[in-house]
Amino acid sequence: MKRTVLLFFSLFFSFTVLAQNGEKSITLKDAETNLPIEDATIYVLKTKQTFLSNSEGNVTFLLTGSSNIQVTHSSYIGVTVRSSALVKTDNVIYLKSNVNDLDEIIVTKQHPQKILKTLVGNSVKKLTVPARLKVYSREFFKMNGDYTYYNDGLMNFQLFGHDKNFKSDILVEQNRSFGLINEEITSDVLGYNLNDIMQNYYNFKYLDPILEPNAKKKYDFIIKGYTTNSDYNVMLVTPVDTDGELRDDFKIIYDSKKKIIVEVSSAISPLSFANVKEKTSVGSKNIYKSIFKTIYRIENENYYLVSSKEEIGFERIEKNKKTEIEVRNYFVTTSFSNHNFSYKDSEVFKDKTLYNKKNVILSSYWDVSGLTATDEEQQIVLKMADRQ
Template identity: 25%
Template sequence: MKHIFFLLIFTITQFAISQERKTGIIKDADTKEPLEFVSVYIDNGPDSNYTGSISNGEGEFSIMDNGSKVTFSYLGYEEKEVELQDGFNEIFLKPKDFVLDEVVISDVSAEDYLKSIIKAADNKIDKNTLFKSYCREIVKVNDEYTKFSDGLVNYYVKKGNGKSVITLPQHRAFKSDKISEEDFASIDNINSAFTLDEYVKNAYNYKFIKKLLKDKNYDFVRKIKKEEGGLEYEYIEVSPKSDVEELLFKGYVVIDPKTGDVLELKFYTSSDHLKYSKLQNVMLIMKVKVNSLLIWTKFRVIEDKYVLSYNQKSVGMYLKFGKYVDDNFNFSSDLFVYAFENDVEIPDDGYDNRTIYEAGTSFTENFWENYNAFPLNNEEEAFIESVSK
């Protein structure tokens, strides 16, 4: 019995040793500037439902490394496979040399081509799927953190309609104590501009792209890039018409030409059109002016499975309503899918509140570190530390 006990202790110890946390920063090999939201992947075999990790907005990453080689992948850069070292790792990715970057000449317009891609992509989720994710929501008022919440969020996505049932196994929420009670009487209920149950749903239904496709104020250009090795991808550039005096957006959609899969999309406010943003009445007593918008989504194909890996949304806006609110707000949400399962049973009930913040704090482990979530930046850590005290 004693031998079995010591064998068990040895096995657990060896497993703990084999799963070491490795950290580092990813940079452009030429400019030495950090690269944000780079995919970090460990190959755990053909049957693995593990999606890897991702760097944060400052290029920093943290991953549980079992000693395998780790692959770093970022659009427009050469993939790099390395064995991470103990201590802090610096990873340099080399920009790709493209021998071809030209407009595609076709009888099908860029708009119609993008419509067909989006229509086909609507059917990519063909089974009941569970997306295991780390999510965070941040609220800033006048550039100061006022609320931070994050959690492990399970999205059970239903086949066909894409609706989801959500559970929150672990979560935490923090609120600034710098804002007066008088201010909080008006703004304490403003937890996010986004809704938790739409993070995954909106990523797959391409709602924002469909809206732009219906707008006559945008130009669409279909292009193809080819590398020296012959690999290629297509992308659709979306740009606002210069003579339109409205708040408009610009961005791109990256497409795998062989499969028609959308690999990445990114849209943001056009700096040339931001001056046309106007104060608008939303409700009888509320006025809103949009200052900025960002939508950034990444997908991966893992063993023929089309999987959302990262989704970011942020919006900056000026809000005025009631007696006290006359401020600039910034709302952001980040979702990173660290694992997925197909053919799952959908729970009957789930979490129904709009935000993670409303769930409060309940956790049994440092989940923000243990699931290969992108590290918090220095400002976020400082805010959490200050309000935790």
Template identity: 20%
Template sequence: MKKIYLFLFALIALSSTAQSLVFEGKIVDKTTQESIPFTNIFVQNSTQGVISNEDGVFKFYIPNGVENIEVGHIGYKTQIFPVKEIKAEPITIQLETDEMALEEVIVTNKPINQLLAGILSNSKNQLDKSIKLETYYREFVKINDKYSKFSDGVIDFYIQPKKKEKVESKLEVNQSRAFQLAGADEIEKKGKADLSEMDSFFDIQKAANGFFTYEYINRISSDKANENYEFELRSKKDQFGNTLEVIYIKPKISVEKALMVGKITYDPINKVVLDIDVKMSDKHKQYVETINALIMKFAIHDIQIKQTYKYLNGKYIPSYRKSIIDIHIKFGKQMNDRLICISDLVVTDFNDNATTQPEKNKIFKERNLYSNGMNFTENFWETNNALPLSENEERILQTLKSK
């Protein structure tokens, strides 16, 4: 009898899996045929969705009962796909450039950094509530030009309202995996220290915090920002024909400081940030400062932040965050070693009325996923709306087969 029950259970599970329709493929520019990274693929009028990777590749497991899927990117016309017409095979989606998306310069009497400060403040207030983010997270660690570690997982972030501008979050790791891509003998030892066991500069406990605090951007919107930066404000149309405004951030050449460069796109009607794309200015990296730690000194030679949001049906929703940090480490008299950490966080679902919290025994308190190891019951990187690996990332992970 027990075997019969197990058999029936397996059939039910198989049937449930079979009913899940996979929408996958690649998104390209119709004119140039170049891939379009970070495109939103989501259920129409819903918070559920995924984003395409840097090669424009996506994979979305469509929930039951859904009628339409939207595919949209700022600067392109949105396409709607009726679920009943979607076939279980990869497709190439060609997005057309929106001619109305051409940018026009805006002249304003208010200093642009003050305008940005107001937009950031309102965006923070929109997210100052109990929120649950269902996410897929992954990170690579690279030491002295050799990829050393990789981890990923399906993680729920429970975010509490801010107290004194600090975000409090609790994590529940549903599934995870972690790999050592290179051993100590494979990593070039340029300095005196063995960095092969170093995990990551990132703290996974704070992986979602940037969505709510706008780190690295606050200083650009400060009262003294005009001393370091030049700003330009432009308007454009999004994929729905709505007017957006873009703040271009340019560091002044004469300022001898490590400064950021990039742009911030926001919705001028709802006054919320939609896209942050900033990095350290190449011309100002020469001014990075060395920081003293307990047993070493280090200098941050690059920071890159790509962060996107959606505003749907009155909801302000975090969507995707990519972080890259490049650190040069000094043991002794010279900057010998280099550590690069890359992380991706994709929000697959969002609840801004999270009344429940994870059970105490399920709260993950470690700094990274490596301590959780290989802890999964299914290939979640293929079946849980994970961000597909790019071709380059796939090549990196192929090294696992020989280990």
């Protein structure tokens, strides 16, 4: 009898361990609409790895042993699940929205722009440096309706310096690129300039338009509370008059007690589209889409960039034709360390983009990259790889 019990326990224990090991898949959905949730952060406490849900709400990652898994999103109530509960091939987790149009408008003695300047200054000082970010980047390039170029890469960013003098060294572990870029397309539209990208994110450069002295005349600033998180406030900044220029709507979510920014998003204001005039001169650009979002993480004493997403679409006016260009970029920090790592100066990547770098593929790094490709994206990549 004892042998039977021991054998049963051994088999049960082995099954439990195997169930907790290997590839895990989660699909995040809105509890009310059943729609997928994009840009949710999934943090595995055991391995301290970070993942981001894609536009289908999917997240895939590898896990050895059991761990708590935190799921957070600025628009939803966060949850923590045990990896042992993820036993299905596709595990669906429903999140409840915390968005409330009736959230209290906060009246402040200081103008919200001055509060924003304080937030930026304090956030810059609080960001953890020196630090190492292991980052997965992905870029899609579309010209005249056809995807013509793709690249992705797994990189280590060693951050050093301080305040407004942040610097970074980049070591590329693996990378790949497919497709061709038209010779007429200059490198400035290929997306990320890897040499200054961290400086921009760690200095909040994308907020410059609403930090200028005359921005108070061009934009409305409103601060609201968060019903489900009393520590957070949201600042909404919208243009009041575009003067024929394209201007963005901004949303800044911040911790009002720690006075640091946790998320920034922006998109071209519909008011701008309504009032801007189409450019016709050769070499000019008519932008029709511009989306930007960054997420930062507060973890004990550490504060660092988790992810960014940028999309831009524009029509370029040429002498005898118009060229439509769209670029979509993703940037995900898969792991963070506040320690330096050793490397030689000759190993530092010094080009602006991965465009001209020879492919170095040692593993299927994109499958555990922190950002699972959607079915559509996988088909795009396979199609361009076949053209090589």
